[in-house]
Structure formats: structure tokens, C-alpha cells
Amino acid sequence: MNTYEGTELVEAYDYLFKVIVVGESGTGKSCLLHHFIHDTFKENSLHTIGVEFNSKVVRIGDKSVKLQIWDSAGQERFKSVTRSYYRGAAAAVLVYDITRRSSFTHLDQWLSDCRAMASPHLVVVLVGNKVDKEAEREVDYLEGLRWAEQNNVLFVETSSITGTNAAQPFLLIGQSIIVLMKDGVIDPDVAGTGVSYGERQLRAVGASGSSGGTGFGSRFSFASDTTGGGGSGRWGFGKGRGRRGSVNVMDMVGTGKEGREGKCC
């Protein structure tokens, strides 16, 4: 197998996460996604009709994760269509426009929709988009952060024009879900979680199975080396229904980068 590992054309990945991008119309969801996928700004973006789909493999730690991202239309008239896509999503990117307060005030509605229709362990990242228009800012950074903390979601401010932090929301999602899997909250073996094994893990399973436990060993090899806080419930998700929401956003990502722009938490 070693001989052609370097020639693999399609990136093999360990896990596949389903992600949905939601938020008010015109907040730049499609552009953000476009920037994440193609690393360029999407010119002349039209309103998304219904739901569009894209995918990308990202590297998180020592794992490759394929993100299957469903970009939904923000317009009210498509709500009946887009809400069907919450089902089976492992994570949601909730986007608002920092230059439009109305897009921020509607967040509660969006979040409750997410929570109502998606998997209970849905990882949500709040994204304040359009930080390039600092002059027109209507929603303060701290305001967004407070809302995120209150609602127990991750938070990051981005720009899909300059590309500031454009990949961050997706990387945060990947990290969070891997942490959840580490804690055994999400089991990729079970259908409907929006998380599943990729080829590499499957291959590893096959190898360990056939060689009687040698080789790769358990695909949950990382489960045994959980760090000190891993089992303490600090990560919150799923550690008892009542305590859902105890996630410390800062802890989750482990960074506390300075500055208003380019920061994430």
C-alpha cells in the first residue's frame, strides 16, 4: 500500500461531517462558504435558491475531515425547504451581518430552529460577517460574543471579501466535533448524527479487524488518551441533558487571540 500512497488523487479522510450554513438573507453565507472552499471572493453573488452543496477536506490535528456543507437560502420563502436540511447536520454555521442589526436580532429564531430540527449535539458557530465594513458596524463584537456565550455557541467574526477568518468557523466545527467524538458523545457508527467514518478510518478498521488487533488498533485510539479535562464534562455537550450549555467558548478552542480582527474564540 505504501507504494502509491503519495499518488492518491482524491484526499482520503478520516471523518465526514455534515454542516449547514444558515442565517438571514444577504448576510454573506454563500460568499463565506465560497471563500472557504475556493479561497476567493465570490463576485456577483445572487440570492441562493433553495439549498446548495459543497464539500472540502480539511486537516484538523492528525485527522483529515471532510466537511459536506449545505448552503441554505436565507430568504423567508425558502424556509420550508431549508429547514429540512437541518436534519442530519452535525454542525451549523449561523451567520449574521455586523452592519445590519436586524440580521442579529433574528438569531434567536434561527438558533431555536436549529436546535429544534437538528441533532441534539449540533455544534453551532456564530459568525459575524462583513468585518471589512468596520465603519458601518451596527453590532458590536462584544455583543456578538455575549450572545454566543449566552446561547452556548462558538463565535467568530469574518469577512468573505478579505477572507479574514473565512475558514475559522469550519475549522472550529471540525475541532469541536472531534472533541465530542473523543468524549464519546457522538458515535460515527450511528447513522443520522451527521458524522461518519471516511475511507481511511474504514480501512483502518478493516486492517485491525483482519490482523487481530495489531496494526492500527482501535479506531478510537484517541479515546484512551483523553486529556485531563476530557471526561470532566467541561466540554459540556451531552454530559447530561440539563447541563447542556456549559461549554466555555474560550476553552473550546483554546485560543484567546488578541485584536478585534482576525480573532476567534
Next chain:
Amino acid sequence: MASPSVPTPTPTTVIRTNPISLRLWKIISHTSTSSTINNSAGGGGGGAFDDPASKEALDIVSERYCGRIGTSLTSTRNGGAKAKGLSRDRRRAQGGGIGYWLGSDAVPPQTTAERSGSEDEDESEEEDGSSSAGEDNASLGGTPIRLGGGVLSRNQSSAASIRSTTSVVARVSTATGGDVNGHAVVGDQPASSSSLVNGATNARKYFKSDLEKGLVQGSLKFLSAFEKVDEQLQLLRAHMHEMQDRCSTIQGDVDRANAGTEGLLRRANGLREQEQSAQIRNEISQLFLTRFTLPPSAIHLLKSRSLAASFENAQAQSQGVDMQLFEVMDKVKRIRADCRALFEFVGADAVGVRGGGGGGAAAGAAADGKEEVEGEEGDEKGIDGEGVEGRDISLVAKEIMATTTEHLEDAYEKLHRWAMFEFRKVARGEQVEVSPVMRETVKRLRERRDLLDDVLNLLTTTRQQYLLQQFLEALTRGGPNGLPRPIELHAHDPTRYVGDMLAWVHQATASEREFLDALFDVRGHARRMVGEARDMTGQADEEEVLARRCLDRALEGLSRPLKHGAEVRHGGLQVRIQHTVKSQEGIIVTYKIANLVQFYLVTMQRTIGDHALLTKALQEIFDSAHEAFLETLASQGRSLLRFLHPPEPDLAPPMALRDSSATLHEIMSVYDTSLVDEGDREADFAQILRAAVDPLVKMCQHMVDIWPKGTEWEKNIFMINCSLYLQHVLEPYAFTSQRGAELQEQIDSRISTLKQEHYRLLSEQSGLKLIVAAMNDKDDPETPLSRLPGAEPKAISQAMKSFEAFLTSLDIMTSSSLARLSSARIASDIHRFALDQIGKDYERTYSAVLNKDNKYEFPSTLLSRDPEDVYMLMGLD
């Protein structure tokens, strides 16, 4: 005695260089000197050759020339010495031979010299050769030796030496000949003494005979000695001849042997060349084999029935399907290509053989045998080998082709089996990512369409089953712990139910599409979102076609209602949606479902094409849902017409119209979210609009029709009210503009009717009606207006009175008769129109009255106001 003073002759160069000659020379010269010395010492020689070198030389000579010569020489020497002794005493001078000759004063008789010279065959020749030397001899005693040496050096053979010895004798004789004269001189001397005459005469007499006797004796001795030499020489000669014979025999043998070996040599050379060519052939064969055949490991890999690509042990010789196998396959293909090239190269030669192709391997073997024989026979027959080779190569090529075909088949068969095995596994995993080996396998199998089709059939079947199973699971079991909830839990909310199902299908399609793109290595579309519209019209490449086909088939299971076990529970999407649609009472819900289906239909048309089964199924679902909706709409319309009643007294739009319009409004708002292009919407929606609006319009018309008590005025107002209401409902949506315009037309025509009617009414009320009628009726210009009925001054005055009353009671803004019109703007429009007309009528009447032609008396008394006043009073400018 001059002898001792005679300088020792120096040997010539030749003698010096030749060791044997040198010795001989030394011996001889020594002999001469030593004999002289001996002579002077009183004879008694013997020790003349005392020095070892001379002895050795003498030995050699004696050995060579058969001892006897030596002895004869020795005897000669002794004889010589005796002769010298004799020569000392002249009377008894009986020196013979050499001894005599050595003595410088010896006088050998001419005859002896001649006789001894005659002994030698070459005498005369020697005589000639040394004639000048002979002259020298006269003065220089040693010279003959030098000459002898010269002879010696010239003839080194033993015979020559002997000859030279003989010649020495000859020379001695010559020299003595020379001396004879001397003797003669000496001999003359005794004649002067008479006492001595007798003695002398006697002596002379005897001397001569003695001398001759001695000479003869010496010569005889010589002769006997030389006879022996001669004998020996004869022997030698015989030996030489024998040797010669033997040598020529040997030469002959050698020549024969040479002649004999020539063939062998040639043959050996031939063999060597053959060996070389055989080696080259061997090398070529090896190269050929490596190029045209597979190593055993590769064949094993091809033939092995094992499929497991060794995960655990990468070092182990793989027997499964992996890149190694593909490499081998590549090699096989290369071999085949080379083989083909070989065919072409051999081409013309091979045609004949290929033409009679039936011969096959047997012919090949025969040719091989022939070739071998020829090889052994050497190069003579190698010339026609080329043709054979050509045929051979084509045969070999054929054989290789056959073998490689077999190998290739094995490989494909193996790939096929492996793919089957893998694809069966695929059915178990949700997310399937494609390994490079699998992708390569599919790519390779594309060259064997039947195998590929087989494999893909299996794949699509398993995927189909898997997707259907997943779908049913999502429907009935939901996520882990039932979260997210199973889709069927929302069956009570039809749109959500259907939407969830379709969204699930959409997501499954995307995943499946990704899987297939990876499997078939579809590129060029890589940067395009799956959800985005694809260009379905363009020429799709093979991968795309395959991917589409498989996607189509994999999704087939979802859409297709199960043929057996027609229970809805086990049915797919189509059955469920149709069932949902049928069970709906509300037209809005039905429409929402239809529209939702249409939304996905358009999405799928853009992503998987018009011809995909899923698209077709969705089309069917949509058609049936749409039909159901239209049916509901139509039945609603029919029911509208079934329960008719006259309009309410307020002429407001009826309740049924309001309800239906509310429905229509919702339908339109739902339609607004559809994916149909803006440009196509009007035409697309026209059918629904017709089905929804036409019955309403018809209903209103019917309501008016069945209203016997209703006046035309009221009816018009009612119709306008209804139309306006409808128009108001349609207004927000661009795709209803045409219908709106139609309604507007109807409204406008009714408004103009109302305007005329209203004017007529007001005209009556204002009292100007008769006057206007009279003015309109006036056709004879000669007749003044005042003479016409209705326009008499009295009537005018009456009309003016009532007009005055009309003006005072007039509501310039609206009229009570227009109050029931729902639109105040339209009511006021109508009113204003009528008032304007009235104003114009008055103005006309005013100018007609003032016109003298109409012969009114005191016209100004008839008219209380001028038109400006009237306009002003009526609120007009």
C-alpha cells in the same frame, strides 16, 4: 732462415669473427710458427699444439671430421716435422707434404705440387682465386694460410674445410713451385765444385727420386687419409640425403597435416562464429523474453485467485488487487502493442503464414526444428534463415498475442471479481470513499464493458438497496436515540414530511454523486458545486455518462414504488408523496406539496438531468400532485358555481370570492418561492390562475345573472367591486400582470358604462336633459331653438330653476348612488365625469340661449349664472 722473422700473420676479420675458423687459423698459424721454432730447436715436434686452445680446436676438427683427419694431420705434422728435419739436411731432404711446404726454403717439385694439386677438385679454381696471393707468398710465407683462412671463412662446411686443406696443399705446391727456382739457383751452386759433382749428381739423382718417392708416399698418405675423409664425407652425404629424405617426408606429412587441418580450422571458426551468434541469439532471446513475456511472479499474480491486497504485510508478495497488478497489466498491454508492431514489421513476410493460419503451434514447432538443424550445419545455409525468421517471428508474435490475451483476460477477470467483492462491501458502509485501487480498477474495467456493466450493476443494486434501507431508517428510526426524529413522525405536517423526504433524497444524491465522481474520476467539474446547475446539454465525457448512469440507477430505488408488496409502508418516495397528496383535503397543502416537489424537480433537473429516473419520478410525482391540486382547484370552482345567491345589498364581493381569493393569495405566495425562472412564471402559472380566477369571475357573473331585482347600475357596481377585489389579490405578483390587465379592462368598460349612466342620472336631476336633447335634436338651422319643444323660454326658465336647486343640493365629491362602489377613487372619477358633462351641457345651453339666432327674448333674465360660476360650484375648474 727467414721463417722465424716471418711476422705472425694476423687473422682476417672473418676468421676472427668465426670461432672455429679462428681456432683453425690459430692451429695452422701456430703450426707454421711452432714448426719453425721446432725446426730451429732441432725438431722433435709433437708438442707443437701444446696450448689448450689449439688442442681443443684440433679436437673439434678431428671430431667433426672423423678423427682420422686429425690423426692424418698429426701424422702429416709429424711427417712435416720429419720433413723439416730432412730439409735441414738438404741431401736427405725428403720433406713431404706440409712439412716441406712449411719450410720456407723447401723446394717442392713442380710435379708434386701439380700432383697434389690434382688431388683437389677445385685446384684450378683455387689456383685462380689465389693467383695474386701466390705472388705474395713468394715474399710472405704466411700468406697462403690467410688465403686458406679466407677460404675457410667462405666455406664453413666440413667439406670446404677439407677442401681448403687440400688447397693449402696446392698452395704449398705453388709456393714450392716458386721456390723451385730458388732451389734451382741453390742447386746450381754445387756445380762449381767438381768434388762434389758425383756426390751431387747422385744426390741429385737420388734426391729427385727420393723426393718423388717421399712425395708419392706423402701423397699416398694424404690420399689414404683423404680417402677416409672422403668416405666419411660420403657417409655424411648419405646421412644428409637420408636426413633430406626424412625432412621432405616430414614436410610432406606436415603439408598433408596442414591440408587436413584446414578444414578443421575452418570448421572450428565456423563453430566459433556460430557460438557467437548463438550467444547473441540467446541474449536477444532473453531480451525478447523479458520484453514479451511476464515473469512467473507476475503470472502468478494474475492467476492467483486471492483477492486480499495485503494490508498487514506490505512486504509479502502481493496476490491481490493492487497497483502491482495494474503494473503487470500495463506490461501485458505494452507487450501486445509491441507485438502488434512486430506484426507490422514482419508484415509482408508473415502474410503468407498468417494467411494459412491454421498451422498454428505445430507449424511453429516445425519451423523451430528446421532452424536448429540449419544452425548446426553452419553458415552455408544461413542465408535463407531470414525468411524463416520472419515467419517465425510472426508465429511467435501470434503465440504471444494469444498468451497475453489470456493473461489480460485473467487480469480483467480478477479485477472483476475483486470489484464485485469490494462493491458488496460497499453496501455496508454509509460513506464510501474510493481508494485509488478501486478507481483504477473501474478505469481498467472500462475496457471490458461487459465486466464493467456487471460490476456496476452489482454496485448500483447494492447502493440502491442500501439507500432505500437508509431512507426507510431515516423515515422510521431517525438518528441515534430517535434524534433527529424519524421523518415519519412529521407525517401529520405534510409539507414538512414531504420536504424532509425530498431533502434527504437531495442530500443522498449529493453524497452519491460525490462517491461516483470519485469512482469514475470525473474531473473538470471539480470546482463546481454539486447543487449547482450542470450543463446537461453539452457533450458529456464518458466518465460523466457513467457517473450519471450509476447515480440514476442507485437512486432508482428511492423513487420507484416497489412492484411487489404494494404496501405503502415499504414503498419509496413516490408512493409516499402520492399517498400524502391524495390524503390532503386542503388545496393549499396540496399545492404546497406540489410546489415543493416542483422545487426539487427543478433542482434535480439541474443537477442530475432531465433523463434521470429520479427526475422522471419527481416529474411524475409533481404531475400527479399538480393534477391533484388542479383537480381540487377545479372542484372548488365548481362548488362555487353550485351554491349561487344574489349579491348582498351592499354589493360587496361575496364571501366565497374572499375565501377563494385568500386561497389564491396563498397559492401565489407559495408559487413565488418556486424555482421557475421569472420570465417563465407568467406562462407557467397561467393554468393555475385560470383555474382559480375564472370560476370566481364566472361565479360573480352568475350571481348577477340570477339577480332579477338588481338594476344594471347595481350589477355593474357589484362586478366592479368583485373585479377590483381580485385585482387587488393578484396585484403583488408579477406573474399575474396579464390577468390583472384583463380584469382592468373589464373594470374600465364597466366604469365607462357607469359614467354614462351616472351622467344620464345627473342630467335628469339637473333639468338640463330636455334642453340638451332639444339642442341635439335640432336639425333645421332655420328653426330657432326657442321654437323647439323642451327648449321654449318657459321650459328653460323651469329647467334653470331645477338646475339651481340641483346645484345647491349637489355633493360635489360623490354621489349616494356611487356609495356602494368599493373604490372611492373610482366613484369620484365617475362623479366628476358626470359633473363635468353637466357643466359642459350648461355652458352649451348658456351660449345657445344667448345666441340671437335662437330668438330668445331677454335671454339674460333666463340665465341666472354664467358657466364659470357653475363650474366653480360643481368643484370643477
